[in-house]
Amino acid sequence: RHQPQNDVPVAMRYRACQRMYRENVGVFGSHIHGLGLFCLQEIDSGDMVIEYAGTVIRSTLTDYRERFYESRGIGCYMFRIDSDEVVDATMSGNMARFINHSCEPNCYSKVVAVDGQKKIMIFALRRIVPGEELTYDYKFPIEEAKIPCKCGSARCRKTLN
Numbered sequence: 558r559h560q561p562q563n564d565v566p567v568a569m570r571y572r573a574c575q576r577m578y579r580e581n582v583g584v585f586g587s588h589i590h591g592l593g594l595f596c597l598q599e600i601d602s603g604d605m606v607i608e609y610a611g612t613v614i615r616s617t618l619t620d621y622r623e624r625f626y627e628s629r630g631i632g633c634y635m636f637r638i639d640s641d642e643v644v645d646a647t648m649s650g651n652m653a654r655f656i657n658h659s660c661e662p663n664c665y666s667k668v669v670a671v672d673g674q675k676k677i678m679i680f681a682l683r684r685i686v687p688g689e690e691l692t693y694d695y696k697f698p699i700e701e702a703k704i705p706c707k708c709g710s711a712r713c714r715k716t717l718n
């Protein structure tokens with residue numbers, strides 16, 4: 558699995574990632590927040606680590622769904638693709654929904670097209686070794702009501718938004 562992946566077509570990389578991710582990452586308690594996603598086997602810089610899996614919904618549906626989940630006491634997990642679409646991982650997600658934010662992350666997210674479908678994929682920014690927590694920058698829009706950041710990095714921006 559340590560062959561360079563950059564020349565491999567994205568659909569092939571995606572299918573390999575779907576087969577492999579459960580061996581490479583796992584969910585454990587985090588010092589940043591709640592549960593987090595951790596490296597189990599060495600991950601190379603540039604590797605496609607895991608899909609942020611879920612159901613692609615129109616942005617106009619997010620408020621309705623958030624209120625519904627809240628009324629049932631269900632923790633809501635959503636990831637914005639662009640101004641029109643959001644991935645809702647609340648009921649159909651995978652381990653990727655546990656990836657915490659960091660102001661100095663070791664992963665990044667990128668939307669890729671696989672067989673004509675938009676997928677949010679998490680890639681490694683650098684080599685990651687077993688035991689490290691995987692993080693990416695949530696890039697939340699700036700808002701009045703601040704969510705404090707506890708990522709612990711030297712360059713922490715102190716809030717997520």
Ligand SMILES: [Zn+2]
Nearest residue numbers: 660706708713
């Ligand atoms: Zn931070």
